[in-house]
Amino acid sequence: MNVRAQVSMVFHLDKCIGCHTCSLACKNLWTDRPGTEYMWWNNVETKPGTGYPTLYEDQEQYHGGWVLEDGKLRLKLGSRPTELVNISFNPRLPTLDDYYEPFTYRYKDLIDAPPGEDQPVARPVSMITGEEMEIEAGPNWDDDMSGSPVYASNDPNLRKVMNEEERRQFFEIQQLVYFYLPRICNHCLNPSCVAACPTGAIYKRGEDGIVLVSQEKCQGWRMCVSGCPYKKVYFNWNSGKAEKCILCYPRLETGQAPACMHSCVGKIRYLGVLLYDADRIEEAASKPASELVEAQREIILDPFDPEIVRKALHDGVDEKVVEAARKSPTYRYVKLWRLALPLHPEWRTLPMLFYVPPLLPVTASLSQQGRQELATDFFSSLESARLPIRYMASLFTAGDEKTVISVYRKLLAGRVFKRAQTVGDIPMDEALKALDDARLTADEVEDIYHLTSLASFEEMFVIPPMLREVAIEMGVDPHEFQEERGAGFVRVPERGL
Amino acid sequence: MDAFWFIAFPYLALALAIGVGIYRYLTSRYTYSSLSSQLLENRKLFWGSVPWHYGITLILLAHLFAGLFPGAAGFILGGRIRLLVLELTGMALAFFALFGLIVLMIRRLPTNSLVRRATSYMDGIVLGFLLLQVATGVSIAIFERWGSLWYLRTAVPWFWSLVKLHPDMSTVATLPGFVKVHFVIGFAIILLFPFTRLVHLVMFPIHYMWRPYQVVIWNRRRGRAAVQPTEIIR
Numbered sequence: 001m002n003v004r005a006q007v008s009m010v011f012h013l014d015k016c017i018g019c020h021t022c023s024l025a026c027k028n029l030w031t032d033r034p035g036t037e038y039m040w041w042n043n044v045e046t047k048p049g050t051g052y053p054t055l056y057e058d059q060e061q062y063h064g065g066w067v068l069e070d071g072k073l074r075l076k077l078g079s080r081p082t083e084l085v086n087i088s089f090n091p092r093l094p095t096l097d098d099y100y101e102p103f104t105y106r107y108k109d110l111i112d113a114p115p116g117e118d119q120p121v122a123r124p125v126s127m128i129t130g131e132e133m134e135i136e137a138g139p140n141w142d143d144d145m146s147g148s149p150v151y152a153s154n155d156p157n158l159r160k161v162m163n164e165e166e167r168r169q170f171f172e173i174q175q176l177v178y179f180y181l182p183r184i185c186n187h188c189l190n191p192s193c194v195a196a197c198p199t200g201a202i203y204k205r206g207e208d209g210i211v212l213v214s215q216e217k218c219q220g221w222r223m224c225v226s227g228c229p230y231k232k233v234y235f236n237w238n239s240g241k242a243e244k245c246i247l248c249y250p251r252l253e254t255g256q257a258p259a260c261m262h263s264c265v266g267k268i269r270y271l272g273v274l275l276y277d278a279d280r281i282e283e284a285a286s287k288p289a290s291e292l293v294e295a296q297r298e299i300i301l302d303p304f305d306p307e308i309v310r311k312a313l314h315d316g317v318d319e320k321v322v323e324a325a326r327k328s329p330t331y332r333y334v335k336l337w338r339l340a341l342p343l344h345p346e347w348r349t350l351p352m353l354f355y356v357p358p359l360l361p362v363t364a365s366l367s368q369q370g371r372q373e374l375a376t377d378f379f380s381s382l383e384s385a386r387l388p389i390r391y392m393a394s395l396f397t398a399g400d401e402k403t404v405i406s407v408y409r410k411l412l413a414g415r416v417f418k419r420a421q422t423v424g425d426i427p428m429d430e431a432l433k434a435l436d437d438a439r440l441t442a443d444e445v446e447d448i449y450h451l452t453s454l455a456s457f458e459e460m461f462v463i464p465p466m467l468r469e470v471a472i473e474m475g476v477d478p479h480e481f482q483e484e485r486g487a488g489f490v491r492v493p494e495r496g497l
Numbered sequence: 498m499d500a501f502w503f504i505a506f507p508y509l510a511l512a513l514a515i516g517v518g519i520y521r522y523l524t525s526r527y528t529y530s531s532l533s534s535q536l537l538e539n540r541k542l543f544w545g546s547v548p549w550h551y552g553i554t555l556i557l558l559a560h561l562f563a564g565l566f567p568g569a570a571g572f573i574l575g576g577r578i579r580l581l582v583l584e585l586t587g588m589a590l591a592f593f594a595l596f597g598l599i600v601l602m603i604r605r606l607p608t609n610s611l612v613r614r615a616t617s618y619m620d621g622i623v624l625g626f627l628l629l630q631v632a633t634g635v636s637i638a639i640f641e642r643w644g645s646l647w648y649l650r651t652a653v654p655w656f657w658s659l660v661k662l663h664p665d666m667s668t669v670a671t672l673p674g675f676v677k678v679h680f681v682i683g684f685a686i687i688l689l690f691p692f693t694r695l696v697h698l699v700m701f702p703i704h705y706m707w708r709p710y711q712v713v714i715w716n717r718r719r720g721r722a723a724v725q726p727t728e729i730i731r
């Protein structure tokens with residue numbers, strides 16, 4: 001066992017209102033430079049939908065992530081020699097068309113237009129070339145399904161798990177209840193972006209697990225972009241370097257929540273430390289698809305177990321970090337309550353951003369059949385929501401419906417219980433039976449309810465003390481430290497020739 | 498005049514290439530990048546970059562091999578059939594590279610506004626010099642047959658004389674003008690190398706073949722004092 005700490009995230013999808021505040025907070029902070037206009041380190045997609053970049057989930061096209069071959073993990077992108085041979089032209093690179101050509105409007109025309117018959121208009125111009133352009137796509141072109149099922153029906157998850165008739169049925173439900181999927185880099189335990197980089201410029205930070213691209217080492221071979229199945233590494237066409245979500249580490253190091261989380265309107269985001277066993281990463285990533293979620297939960301360790309705490313301290317995890325792991329909201333959602341699931345575990349990167357799946361599509365499919373009574377007929381009600389469940393399973397459990405159902409059972413039972421408690425239109429003994437079926441206790445429901453609905457800022461973001469500058473001054477001579485580490489860029493980074 | 502181009506200039510080019518190359522690496526490693534523009538334009542890049550790189554890399558390797566092991570090269574080229582096959586292969590590769598290079602140049606014409614934004618004046622200079630070099634190379638292959646053989650008797654001794662610091666240009670002094678131009682531009686490109694994107698060539702990440710897949714970097718290792726600051730798993 002080799003205990004390490006990871007700053008991990010949970011997004012509670014029932015609470016996301018699709019407002020894109022998170023995306024804008026991130027863009028304003030990090031990606032408003034030339035070369036990064038098209039990047040959305042945080043983006044919010046409507047599901048079902050094709051996502052950003054378009055159809056990124058289709059790994060037959062993009063070859064991202066890992067595959068299991070004879071029990072061994074292999075990059076879907078190809079072997080090491082293949083990658084080197086393809087280096088001067090990467091056949092799996094998404095291009096600007098797969099994202100969108102960033103645009104703005106010539107607002108000045110509105111003011112400068114000479115007096116005339118017509119209302120002046122601000123023409124759209126490309127943010128790359130500055131020339132006038134026709135807008136044909138945007139990062140959220142299919143937002144709210146854009147009033148048409150075209151994008152939604154091309155969702156790779158649907159094509160994979162449903163036949164045509166089923167898809168038709170599914171859309172009857174989905175016309176009412178699409179949901180939102182906010183995505184940032186998952187800061188994976190087994191990141192394929194790191195593995196795909198020929199230079200080795202991408203690395204995982206030992207202390208907190210944040211995955212970063214060294215801008216000094218990156219030589220623009222752009223293999224990481226293809227390697228990441230979530231398409232969360234982007235190529236800066238101006239600097240010739242890859243860039244990605246940095247989990248706002250400068251904010252974390254000063255005790256602040258990442259910008260996307262801090263600004264989240266729906267309060268859907270949680271951040272906290274998870275301890276895990278780094279020696280079992282490969283083992284967990286090599287399990288058969290249906291066991292992946294469980295295997296990942298398995299290597300996440302209990303910060304209350306004295307044996308594990310002892311080992312953690314021995315392996316260099318700071319005492320304060322262990323303390324943060326005990327208060328971690330993500331530990332509760334992921335491991336204790338087993339409510340939060342990784343996105344597309346079948347790509348085998350062991351993503352450390354977890355999602356509590358949305359109840360809405362499930363309950364909507366129930367009410368379609370005129371059945372609002374969740375408590376009565378608890379099991380068969382889940383049974384009748386099998387299409388949404390199959391869809392969620394293809395998103396969050398590599399197709400394993402059992403695990404998704406057990407999450408939904410808990411979410412539903414919790415609701416039934418709280419409803420019995422506060423509204424009182426459900427008999428309490430029915431509610432308790434539902435809890436029993438879901439293997440939840442009343443106390444647990446209270447805790448879940450509290451963290452989901454009432455939690456304070458400090459409960460939602462339990463940031464381990466990183467306070468890097470202060471920590472340095474306490475332990476070492478800052479001058480010595482600077483000599484060891486350098487002090488970042490000493491001049492403005494400029495594109496080479 | 499010849500003495501400058503065939504003795505002083507090569508030394509100058511090599512010294513600058515090595516000196517400035519190392520200096521640039523140490524002081525502004527950030528500028529070392531392939532400066533890929535594939536994100537902005539994909540189709541023409543395929544028809545340009547693939548033929549260009551496969552062609553030029555193999556041809557350069559052949560130049561290098563013959564330069565380093567003239568004996569072995571002479572032996573291989575000894576047979577008529579082998580000579581013919583290798584000459585034809587070389588010529589095919591050269592045309593392959595030339596085709597790719599022309600596509601790359603077309604790709605950067607002002608009409609393609611997206612790629613244009615990621616184009617600097619240096620791209621023009623680099624592509625221009627490379628075009629001259631490949632064009633003279635192809636002409637040599639056509640008009641001065643069996644270059645792979647006489648290369649061993651003319652240019653190679655000259656290279657080695659430069660290496661041994663006993664510069665002797667007598668073997669190349671009498672060659673036709675455009676052959677000399679090919680030699681000079683070759684060194685001009687070496688000179689351009691540390692000032693342009695051509696640095697990507699020496700950065701070829703061959704160490705990918707053996708580096709561990711996962712990279713973990715510690716800011717400061719406490720607890721396990723024995724472990725190196727950069728610990729790498731797997």
Ligand code: HEM
Pocket residue numbers: 087088089220221531532533534535542546550553554557601602605620623624627695697698699701
């Ligand atoms: C050693 C192996 C080499 C590798 C791995 C390599 C890789 C690359 C890569 C990744 C690009 C960027 C392509 C893009 O836009 O996506 C590139 C461009 C280029 N390479 Fe190479 N290269 C190699 C050898 C060479 C050689 C030997 C030359 C010529 C002497 C060369 C000349 C160029 C030029 C001129 C470009 C710019 C093309 C353009 O976009 O206009 N490369 N190379």
Ligand code: SF4
Pocket residue numbers: 184185186187188191192193194211227228229230231232233244349351
């Ligand atoms: S999600 Fe992030 S850490 Fe995981 S492979 Fe992609 S870029 Fe790398």
Ligand code: SF4
Pocket residue numbers: 015016017018019020021022023044180182263264265266267268
């Ligand atoms: S800010 Fe929060 S609620 Fe709004 S879209 Fe982002 S994740 Fe959803």
